[in-house]
Amino acid sequence: MVKRSAAPTPTDAELDILRVLWDRGGSTVREVHDVVAGLRDIGYTTVLKQMQVMHQKGLLTREERFKSHVYAPAQPRSATQRALAGQLLEQAFGGSARSLLQSALAGRRVDAEELDEIRALLDQVQKKGQS
Known part of the structure; x- marks a missing residue:
């Protein structure tokens, strides 16, 4: 029997991104950046990198739609x-x-x-x- 590891604990910055995605549903980096940037001063590339890392950690799923990556929370x-x-x-x-x-x-x-x-x-x- 394979033991499933728990999802990693999100950081405060990752929780900001997750809140946006829980509220909006699947979104592009640009859409997430627009919301998060309204809360605090943050650059687009910073949000992009955070979301890429979150995908690698298993916190986000990603699919390609119309040449854009659409991210969604991996967990409710x-x-x-x-x-x-x-x-x-x-x-x-x-x-x-x-x-x-x-x-x-x-x-x-x-x-x-x-x-x-x-x-x-x-x-x-x-x-x-x-x-």
């Missing part, structure tokens, strides 16, 4: 978020979900609607654990 947003959250949970909180949640909620104002959503998620997790 939710899978990447779960992996990053899991890493943070282990590295910063020693695997304690309670400590993570306490820190997240203590650090900012949370409205009643968001608290209700968190309670509902906790109820779902509890039901899954009992079944």
